[in-house]
Amino acid sequence: MKTVKASGIGNPIDRVEGHLKVTGRAKYASEFSVKNLVYAQGVNSTIAKGRITSIDTSEAEKQKGVLKVITYKNAEKQGTFDKEMPSFGLTTIAPVFQSREVFYYGQYIACVVAETLEQAQYASRLIKVTYEEEIPDIHLEKNKDKAYKPDDQADYSRGDMKAGMQEADVTVEQTYTTPNEHQHPMELHAAIVSWKNGKVKMYANQQILEQATTAIADTFMIPKENVQIITPYIGGGFGSKLRVQRHVIMATMASKMIGRPVQITVTRQQMFTNTTYRQFDEQRMRLGAKNDGSLTALAHHTTSHTAKNLQYYEACGTVSKMLYKTPNNEVTHRLVPLNMQCPASMRAPGEATGSFALESAMDELAWKLKMDPIELRIKNDTQIDLGADKPFSSRLLIECLRIGVDKFGWEKRKMEPGTNKDGNWLIGYGVSAASRRAPYMKTSAKVILKLKEGTVNANVQMDATDIGTGTYTIVAQTVSEYLGIPVENVKVEIGDSEFPVTPGSGGSWGAASYCNGARKACENAIAELKKKQNMAEDEEVAIVDLLERNNLSTFEAEGTAEPSEEYKKHSVFSFGANFTEVWVDKDTGMYRIKRMVNVGSAGKILNPKTAYGQIIGGLTMGAGMVIAEQTKVEPNYGNFITRTLADYHVPVNLDMANIEVVFLPEEDKIANEMGVKGIGELGITSVAASIANAIFNATGKRMRDLPITPEKLIAAEIESDVM
Amino acid sequence: MRPFVYTQAQNPQEALSAATANETAKYLGGGTNLIDLMKEDVERPTELIEVADLKFNEIKPNSRGGFTLGAMANNSDTANHPDIRKNYPLLSMAMLSAATAQIRNMATNGGNLLQRTRCPYFYETSMPCNKRETGTGCGARNGMNALHAIFGWNDHCVAVHPSDMCVALAAIGANVQVQQANGQLRTIDFSDFHRLPGDRPEKDTNLQPGELITAIELPKPVFSDHYYYLKIRERSSYAFALISVAAGLQMQSGTIANAGLAMGGVAHKPWKLTDVEKYLKGKKPSQSTFEEAAELAMKDAKPLEDNKYKVEMGKKAIVRALTQAYERGA
C-alpha cells in the first residue's frame, strides 16, 4: 500500500467540503428546490393530559393559500405499536393524529398546509381546540411509586455490595441530579417530502438512513424499498435526529393527501416540545474504599422519567460497571412514566450524565481519604472490564491522567479547598476520568474508479451521513490512503438511502465504521483487479497501472467491513482525562472556567483537525451542562418554560477557556483493522465532573445538582469537613 | 405572524397622526423586542410605524450641562460615543453588558426603555398572564418565579424590568422627552417613567397612547470617575441579569459628595435606591459603610418562593459594585 503523504489518513487536512459550507453551496434538508412545493406547520397541544373534545379548523381553512388542515378527524390510519409501552428505538414508528388523546404538552394535534410558510403559520393560530383536561403527572418525586424497570436493562450486580460497604474504611453516599436538556443542533429539523404513486422521496435531516427508512415505511405500512431519504449535509444532531420525529410523518401524510411536495420546518420552540431531549436523572451513588484507596464497593442507582406511551432510559450506570476495579458492584435504572414527551439520546447518553455522578463521587472519596484524586483513580485502574468480564482492547487511562498532570501543571493544586486565592477570586483545580464505548459496526461501501489520461479518480458511495463531524473528509482521506491517489481525486457521495448500507452517524461509531467500510471497498477493488491479472495479492502496484494493465477505464467494487471475532471478545472503549481550572468570585457566585486540558486515547486519529473540533465541541457542551443548560418544566402545567435560545442558555465564546487537547498516539487493531475508535462523545464525558470538582477545590462547596448557577452557588454551604 | 400594515413616517407629525388614527398601531424601533413578540403572537399590532429613520438619532450637549440622547440612536452608537464614554461611563458599561453586539446595533434608545419583561409566562400564549391578557391571572406568582421581583410586586404581577441601560439611567438620573399625539412636548422624570404593576400590570410605563419618545436628557455628569455596573448572570454574555447594580460615586476630599445607585432584576421598574443614596452622602467610603448601605437597600425586600437567593445576592452585589466604583477612581 502506497501512502499519499499529503492527504492520507492521519493528516490534518482542511475539510474537503469546507468551501461548499462557507459559501452556502452545501445543501441542507430545507434548501432543495422542488417544484410545486407547499408548506406545513404543526400545531401543538396546550394541555399535558386529556383529550380533544372539539377542534374547529374552519377559520384556518378559509384563509388565503390554505390547502388542508389535518387532524385526528381526517388523518389516515397508520401503523400501531405492538405493545402498550414499547422501547423508543431507532426504528420506532411515529404515528400522528391517530386519536383524540393527549399525552404531553406540545403534542402535535393538527397540521396546516398552505402555499406559503407564512400562510401556514398564520392559519395555525386560528385553530380552536377544546379539551377534556386531566391532571397530568409531571413531578418525578410525586410519582416515584410508579417507577418500573426498563425492558432493555436488567439490574446488574457482582459480588456483595453490602459486605463491600461494611468492609470499607471510608464511604461516600450521595445523590446527584442532572436536569432535562435539549440537543438544539444549529440546523432546525426539517423535511421536504414528495409522495408519488405509493413511493416516498424526501430530503430530511436523519442521522441514520437505514433505520429511518424502516420507521417511515412501518408507520405508513408500505415496503421499505418505497422510501428514499436524501440528506447530504446535516447541521448537527446530537442525537435528536437519530429517530424519525413526527414532523416527518406529518409532512409525508400531507404530501400523500394533497398530492404535492410538502416542506416542513420545526420551529426552535418546537425543538423543545417535539424533537426529544435528555431526561432528568437522579443518581444515587454509594462508594466504599479502604484507607489505601482501593474500592470495596460501588453502587449506582438511577431514577429518571419517560413518557406515558414509550420508554427510553439513559444508561447512566454503565460507566460504574466498567471504569474501576471493584469486586462489589450494583447498577440499576428505574423509569417513572410522566406526561412528558419521550426523552431520547443526547450526546453520550448515559456517559455524559453518569460520569458526572461517578467522577464527582470519586472526588468526594479522594477528599475524604485525603488522597490525590489522580492517585485514587490510578489505584483502581483495571485492564479488564469487570462488568462485561472481558479484557479491554486497549486502555490508556493511566497514561492520559499522567500526561495531563504534566500538561496542566497539576502539582500546583492545593489539596485544601479555599486556599488558592487572587483578590476576589477563589481558584480551584479539578480532574475527572472519561470513558466512552467505541462501537464498530457492519458497513458497506461501493467504490467507482475512473481512469482518464493516466489519472485515477474515485467515487465512493455509502448511506453514511455527515452531521458536521467531518465524514466527507475522513472518508476521502481513507480512500486516498488505500487507493494511493490524492484526496482531490476522491469524491465522497453519502447521505442517500439508496447507497450501500452503513450504521449511520450516532453513538460514536460513525468514523470507525465508515472508514473501514470504505477501506474494504478499496481493498476489494485492488484485489479483484489483481486477480484478473493473476497477480500475487501482495505485489506492489499503483492503481493506475492496475487499471491500465486490465485495459479498463472504469471499474466498480463493493466491500463490507464488520467486527472481527477478536473484537467481540474484548470491551472496546475510548478513554480520556479532563483537567479544569476555575476562578470563582467569592461573593457573587459567578465563576470563570480559565483553562481546560483534555487528554484522550481514542485509537488512530484520522484527521487531527476534525478530531480536535469534536473534542472542543464536546468540552463546550460539557461546560454547558455545568454553566447553565437546563430545560425547566412548569410545575402546574407540565410545559417546558424555557422555550427559546434566549432562556435556554448554552455557553458563549466568553465562557469558554483556553483549551488544550492532546491525543495519545494509539492504534487499536482489536477495535478494527484501521485501529480507529470513536471520539464524538468522548469529549463531553466527565467534563461536568472536572468543573464541579474544581469548584469544590476553589470553594469547599459540593455542587451535586447541575447546572451550577450563581444563585445555587450563593445558596450552597461549605462542606462540614472543609476548614 | 399575523398580517400587519407597514407605514414609514417621514416626520414625527406623520408618525403621530398615523398612531392617532389607529389604536392598534405600534411604533417600530429596531424591532429586536417587538418583532420577537409578534412572532410569538404576544403583541398583535395591526400596523407598524417605522420611526427608526427619523432624525432623532443625535447625541449632543444640552442646556443642563449634560447630554441628550436621541431616541432613535442605536444602543451601540450611544454606548460607544466618545462624549458618553467620557462623561457617563456608567451608562456605557451598562449598555455594553446587554444582549449581543448584533442586537445592540439594532436596538434603539427609545425601544430599550419600552422593552417588555422576559417573564416566560408572558411569552407563552397558552399560559395565564395578566400583563399579556388582563384578568387571566399571574402564572409566575404561583409557578416559577426564580427570575422575578423582590420589591414592589403584588399578586397581579411579579415581573421584573429587563433593561440594563435603564438601571444606569436610574442611577444617573434623567428625563424622557416625549411628543404627544397633539404634537405637544412633554418631559417625564426617569423615576416616573416606568411604573409598578399596581392593578394595571399590562401597563409598563406612564406613557400615554400614541406618545412618541424623542430623546433622553442626561444631567450634568458627576459620576465619570467612580462608577461600576455589576451584572450577575448565568453566562458571560447574552443573558439578562439575575441581579444588577449601577453605582456612581462623586468623591470630594475623601468623602462621598453624591451617590447614584440603582438595581436591576429586582422590580417591575429599574429600582432606584434613593434612601441609600442619601445615606451614603457625606460618608467616608469603607467596607462597613457599603455593607450598611446594602442592608438598608434590602431592608424591605419581599422575596417570592423561588427567588430568596436574590436578597443575599443583592447585598453582595451592592457592596461589590460600590467597592469597585470607589476603587476604580482611587
Ligand SMILES: Cc1cc2nc3c(=O)[nH]c(=O)nc-3n(C[C@H](O)[C@H](O)[C@H](O)COP(=O)(O)OP(=O)(O)OC[C@H]3O[C@@H](n4cnc5c(N)ncnc54)[C@H](O)[C@@H]3O)c2cc1C
Ligand atoms: C436575545 C436577546 C437578549 C437581550 N439581552 C438584553 C440584555 O441583556 N439587557 C438588556 O438591557 N436588553 C437585552 N435585550 C433587549 C434589547 O435591549 C431590546 O430588545 C432593545 O433595546 C429594544 O429596542 P428596539 O429599538 O429594538 O425596540 P423595538 O423592539 O423596536 O420596540 C420595543 C417597544 O418600544 C416601542 N417603541 C420603539 N421606539 C419608540 C419610540 N421612539 N417611541 C415610543 N415607542 C417606541 C415599540 O412600539 C415597542 O413596543 C435583549 C434582546 C434579545 C432579543
Ligand code: SF4
Ligand atoms: S409576573 Fe407579570 S408578566 Fe409574569 S405571568 Fe405574572 S403577570 Fe404575567
